[in-house]
Amino acid sequence: MAIETKVGAYLCAGCGIGEAVDMAGLQKVANGELKIPVCKVHEKLCLPEGVRMIKDDIAAEGLNRVIIAGCSFRTKSLEFQFDDHVLTDRLALREYVAWTLEPQHEDSQAAAEDYLRMSAAKVRNSEPPEALIEEINRTVLVIGGGKTGMTAALAAVAAGSEVVIVEKETQLGGWAAKFSKVFPHEAPYTTLQDNGISEMIRQVEAEPKIKVRLAATVKRIDGEPGKFEVELEGGEAGQTFKVGSIIQASGWKPYDASKLGHLGYGRLSNVVTNVQFEEMQANGGILRLSDRRAPKSVAFIQCAGSRDQEHLPYCSAVCCRVSLKQALQLRDKYPDAKVFILYKDMRSPGQYEAFYKAVQNDEGIFLTKGEVVRVDGLPDDRVEIELSDTLFGKNVSIQADMLILATGMVPTTKVEEIPLDSAEAQPVTTPDASEQKAGASAEAGAHILNLSYRKGSDLPTLKYGFPDSHYICFPYETQRTAIFAAGAVRAPMDLSAAENDGCGAALKAVQALHLIGSGAALHPRAGDISYPDFFLQRCTQCKRCTEECPFGTLDEDAKGTPQPHPFRCRRCGVCMGACPERIVSFKNYSVHMIGSMLKAIEVPEEDEEKPRVLAFMCENDALPSLDIAAKHHLRLNPFVRIIPVRCLGSMNVVWIADALSAGIDGVLLIGCKHGDDYQCHFIKGSELANRRMENVQEKLKQLVLEKERVQITTLALNEWEKIPQVFDNFMADIDKVGANPYKGF
Ligand code: SF4
Numbered sequence: 001m002a003i004e005t006k007v008g009a010y011l012c013a014g015c016g017i018g019e020a021v022d023m024a025g026l027q028k029v030a031n032g033e034l035k036i037p038v039c040k041v042h043e044k045l046c047l048p049e050g051v052r053m054i055k056d057d058i059a060a061e062g063l064n065r066v067i068i069a070g071c072s073f074r075t076k077s078l079e080f081q082f083d084d085h086v087l088t089d090r091l092a093l094r095e096y097v098a099w100t101l102e103p104q105h106e107d108s109q110a111a112a113e114d115y116l117r118m119s120a121a122k123v124r125n126s127e128p129p130e131a132l133i134e135e136i137n138r139t140v141l142v143i144g145g146g147k148t149g150m151t152a153a154l155a156a157v158a159a160g161s162e163v164v165i166v167e168k169e170t171q172l173g174g175w176a177a178k179f180s181k182v183f184p185h186e187a188p189y190t191t192l193q194d195n196g197i198s199e200m201i202r203q204v205e206a207e208p209k210i211k212v213r214l215a216a217t218v219k220r221i222d223g224e225p226g227k228f229e230v231e232l233e234g235g236e237a238g239q240t241f242k243v244g245s246i247i248q249a250s251g252w253k254p255y256d257a258s259k260l261g262h263l264g265y266g267r268l269s270n271v272v273t274n275v276q277f278e279e280m281q282a283n284g285g286i287l288r289l290s291d292r293r294a295p296k297s298v299a300f301i302q303c304a305g306s307r308d309q310e311h312l313p314y315c316s317a318v319c320c321r322v323s324l325k326q327a328l329q330l331r332d333k334y335p336d337a338k339v340f341i342l343y344k345d346m347r348s349p350g351q352y353e354a355f356y357k358a359v360q361n362d363e364g365i366f367l368t369k370g371e372v373v374r375v376d377g378l379p380d381d382r383v384e385i386e387l388s389d390t391l392f393g394k395n396v397s398i399q400a401d402m403l404i405l406a407t408g409m410v411p412t413t414k415v416e417e418i419p420l421d422s423a424e425a426q427p428v429t430t431p432d433a434s435e436q437k438a439g440a441s442a443e444a445g446a447h448i449l450n451l452s453y454r455k456g457s458d459l460p461t462l463k464y465g466f467p468d469s470h471y472i473c474f475p476y477e478t479q480r481t482a483i484f485a486a487g488a489v490r491a492p493m494d495l496s497a498a499e500n501d502g503c504g505a506a507l508k509a510v511q512a513l514h515l516i517g518s519g520a521a522l523h524p525r526a527g528d529i530s531y532p533d534f535f536l537q538r539c540t541q542c543k544r545c546t547e548e549c550p551f552g553t554l555d556e557d558a559k560g561t562p563q564p565h566p567f568r569c570r571r572c573g574v575c576m577g578a579c580p581e582r583i584v585s586f587k588n589y590s591v592h593m594i595g596s597m598l599k600a601i602e603v604p605e606e607d608e609e610k611p612r613v614l615a616f617m618c619e620n621d622a623l624p625s626l627d628i629a630a631k632h633h634l635r636l637n638p639f640v641r642i643i644p645v646r647c648l649g650s651m652n653v654v655w656i657a658d659a660l661s662a663g664i665d666g667v668l669l670i671g672c673k674h675g676d677d678y679q680c681h682f683i684k685g686s687e688l689a690n691r692r693m694e695n696v697q698e699k700l701k702q703l704v705l706e707k708e709r710v711q712i713t714t715l716a717l718n719e720w721e722k723i724p725q726v727f728d729n730f731m732a733d734i735d736k737v738g739a740n741p742y743k744g745f
């Protein structure tokens, strides 16, 4: 039986709200039209006495819904926390009205009253969420026993977790163990250091809370965060065990040098890569492959296949310093040898500048800038490199006994291009390849995690094959909940950075366990205990939710009915926006709740010439940018009414139909940028909203309404200054097309 709602509304007169808004008028609307039994004005609600007043009323009056009409929900969140059974709405009267509309103006007052109506509708049509709490496993699985993986394992143990490391090789250490010396990462940053890896292996092996599985790979991972079931292949094959969260530290592989024939690789016998250089050092020293003689001169070509649109378009961040290191190692081994480092740009940031300077001071090492024009063979298997764009103003030729190519790093999640018509290239039914690139499914064929997810076996990747979730905001996060990427699989990096990454990802993995254990969402809605409920009796198995969920939350049964895994869910609401049957809802966020809010707006008659426009604003970037605009007291159009949404992807097109039939003149959707360098916090939400707009435009045509009435735009956090213009431009379009002809029906 539904519990009767008992609403209390608290109007804050602080922060200039009392001067801008007629508080008594608002109170009248609350007590009269909205039949809110308890409505009080307070001079500064966030003060202890204001909060105490609300708490006393909750206890004395049995309130279970509270409206705080004051500041944005991003402020004072600790102050306005009440009992779990009380649903609180933070109505941003300060940002929506007091700081952005003309004070004491009838249009501003109308806006404040509408927002109160909308807030009342919201709390009356939603319920306090209840956390889903289940027994979870708190072990962290680390895939990869290199420096990143071992650091992550030790850090996770230090934070109180148990760890299983799965390493495909027969020993721990990864790439670092193969590099006898590494470039300096401690003061004075001028001499090479030991890799320190044996000591780290010793610590890992001595740690009773870390189990190491060598010569093993993951055959299959079933389940969801907190309850993953892992089966291994190799090592102790067939054995399964449970883990709660996962760190993928599977590292990097060298760029395929066979594609660098233009730089002599595979064509000239004494051209090798920087990785081969390390192998030679470990196996008897640096000798020419053609005759096993010590080289008297060695050239390095930097950015070999890097920062090159034909090969790796990005910088691998370490190759410059690796060549500086290898040059010193050569000079140490062969004091009479000459070394040439040929670079487009030399990148040695931060403290490494001191290392670069130390190498420059070596009289046997020549560094010169230029673009490689050609690499040719000379008699005696020597090599000649011609450079253009040099600092000498003319082309320069360098001759050497040996050439080392400084090749870059490729993440292990990156697989070679597979033709799109092959079965493996499309692990899920996605409409087109571009959607796959936008983060829809796993990189085809990576097969490191072997997840049993309907949306693919591995982490979806970004443009260059890195599995990061978002390029700015969320390091270590991936598009699969509680599976974190760390080290060179996430981005090219050196060993010091890999160590930082290991620690960072370990903290995320441990934090994830705490959140999952308390039924709360992970980033970006960290702490949110709501989760989607699917009323499956009415499901038509259209699979839209399964396909559009950006996090692979939903599997499906043989008939195509979605099978939710709540702990995989990030609570974005994209499934709610996708479902044509409107059977997906959260207790405190639903199609019905938003529908009731927009229907609560008072729409003036056409002859009043006061249009009404609805702006659905994404809570991640657009709405916070409005907070900033408000802080700067930018003046906004008073005819706009704002409804925050978790993500534009959660927008159900029925809201637009409802708004237009309620007489609203136009609907503006403001979300995050999409595409390869997307900023959508839920990866594809804004892109999906954009796609749904095609249906909206079709609907407008059927209703004989102008296409200008519904528009979608993007706004980044730092674009807050644009908001007045965004609203005004839209309003100008609405003015042109005139009032909604359905007004008054
Ligand atoms: S709320 Fe988002 S993450 Fe959760 S099931 Fe729906 S679409 Fe997937």
Ligand code: SF4
Pocket (backbone or CB within 6 Å): 534, 538, 539, 540, 541, 542, 543, 544, 545, 546, 560, 561, 562, 578, 579, 580, 581, 582, 583, 584
């Ligand atoms: S979108 Fe709705 S109707 Fe379609 S499969 Fe999902 S729950 Fe069922």
